[in-house]
Amino acid sequence: MSEIPSRQTACWIVNPGKDWKLDIRHDVEVKRPGPGEVLVRMECTGLCHSDCRNVLGMGEYTEIPGHEGVGKVVTVGLNVNEDLIGKRVGIKWLWTACRNCSSCSQGRANNCSKQGNTGRTCWGTLQQYAVADAAFVTHIPDGIASEVAAPLLCAGLSLAGAVSLVAPEVQPGQWVAIIGAGGGLGHIGVQIAARAKGYKVIAVDGGDDKKELCLRLGASEFVDYKKDNVVEKVKSMTDGEGAHAVIIVAGSERAYEQAPDLVRNCGVLVCVGLPRGDYHLPLSPIQIANRGLVIKGSSTGTEAQMSELLQWNMDGLVEPRIEVHEFGEAPAIIDKLTKDEVTGRMVVTIP
Ligand SMILES: [Zn+2]
Numbered sequence: 001m002s003e004i005p006s007r008q009t010a011c012w013i014v015n016p017g018k019d020w021k022l023d024i025r026h027d028v029e030v031k032r033p034g035p036g037e038v039l040v041r042m043e044c045t046g047l048c049h050s051d052c053r054n055v056l057g058m059g060e061y062t063e064i065p066g067h068e069g070v071g072k073v074v075t076v077g078l079n080v081n082e083d084l085i086g087k088r089v090g091i092k093w094l095w096t097a098c099r100n101c102s103s104c105s106q107g108r109a110n111n112c113s114k115q116g117n118t119g120r121t122c123w124g125t126l127q128q129y130a131v132a133d134a135a136f137v138t139h140i141p142d143g144i145a146s147e148v149a150a151p152l153l154c155a156g157l158s159l160a161g162a163v164s165l166v167a168p169e170v171q172p173g174q175w176v177a178i179i180g181a182g183g184g185l186g187h188i189g190v191q192i193a194a195r196a197k198g199y200k201v202i203a204v205d206g207g208d209d210k211k212e213l214c215l216r217l218g219a220s221e222f223v224d225y226k227k228d229n230v231v232e233k234v235k236s237m238t239d240g241e242g243a244h245a246v247i248i249v250a251g252s253e254r255a256y257e258q259a260p261d262l263v264r265n266c267g268v269l270v271c272v273g274l275p276r277g278d279y280h281l282p283l284s285p286i287q288i289a290n291r292g293l294v295i296k297g298s299s300t301g302t303e304a305q306m307s308e309l310l311q312w313n314m315d316g317l318v319e320p321r322i323e324v325h326e327f328g329e330a331p332a333i334i335d336k337l338t339k340d341e342v343t344g345r346m347v348v349t350i351p
């Protein structure tokens with residue numbers, strides 16, 4: 001194993017807010033793993049729409065963004081099995097959790113109120129050496145390339161979690177509409193819902209590029225919000241009643257305005273995409289009560305869902321569409337993400 005340096009290259013947020021800048025620095029400290037932690041030499045990381053929140057200062061974040069990275073463990077802290085050294089692992093948004101609360105106790109640490117998050121409570125994956133909690137890294141099977149595994153750690157897991165929530169109300173063969181189906185998260189959701197779970201998917205997004213992608217990945221129908229009357233079109237496909245479930249992946253307010261009109265009575269709305277923090281659902285208790293709507297929230301997914309997703313990838317059911325770029329392009333890619341100009345998932349290699 002090569003020597004671990006004391007300084008490293010990393011992406012560093014300067015001036016978070018509307019005039020944000022992302023510098024590439026070569027003098028960033030390499031942190032050492034504490035008890036229960038490991039140090040990971042990063043190989044690559046996916047860039048997620050929520051990295052925009054870090055640079056735009058939409059909350060308290062650290063200077064280094066990135067939360068879907070893959071690398072090899074190079075050293076371990078106290079109380080960590082040394083067998084982990086040399087193993088390929090993934091670092092996810094869920095950096096750590098309390099392991100005691102009722103969410104943690106039922107295997108849903110992703111909903112723990114005391115969780116720590118990569119890029120939020122500790123430096124993210126856009127650095128050469130990242131410290132991770134040994135109990136929360138994901139082991140990457142040999143059959144999966146690092147660049148493919150990276151987007152599964154956040155984009156993939158978020159949609160595995162979200163699609164799982166349409167059950168038990170919705171059965172295979174019933175309609176699931178996905179708003180924002182052609183983006184970095186949505187296109188993985190289409191595959192999970194259609195191929196792994198057997199739902200009939202109505203993909204809602206804009207443009208022929210996204211239409212072609214969604215239909216190829218298993219969607220039964222595509223509705224183009226730029227051209228079509230989305231509500232009329234979805235109703236015409238679903239006996240006039242609407243979809244059995246609507247998964248709102250797009251983080252736009254418009255998507256949340258539209259979703260209640262796309263779901264049938266007794267149907268399920270799953271909230272995944274994140275509009276600004278003070279935005280509220282446009283639904284009255286009367287509507288929810290009379291229509292018998294079920295509203296669920298999804299924030300990433302469980303470790304069991306992560307394993308299931310990696311297996312689906314090895315079985316050829318779920319394949320993220322990725323573009324691999326060099327590290328130096330990360331600032332430009334995050335800029336594009338803030339403008340919604342990215343189809344599929346961008347992954348950068350770590351130098
Ligand atoms: Zn993410």
Ligand SMILES: [Zn+2]
Pocket residue numbers: 097098099100101102103104105109112113114
């Ligand atoms: Zn907890």
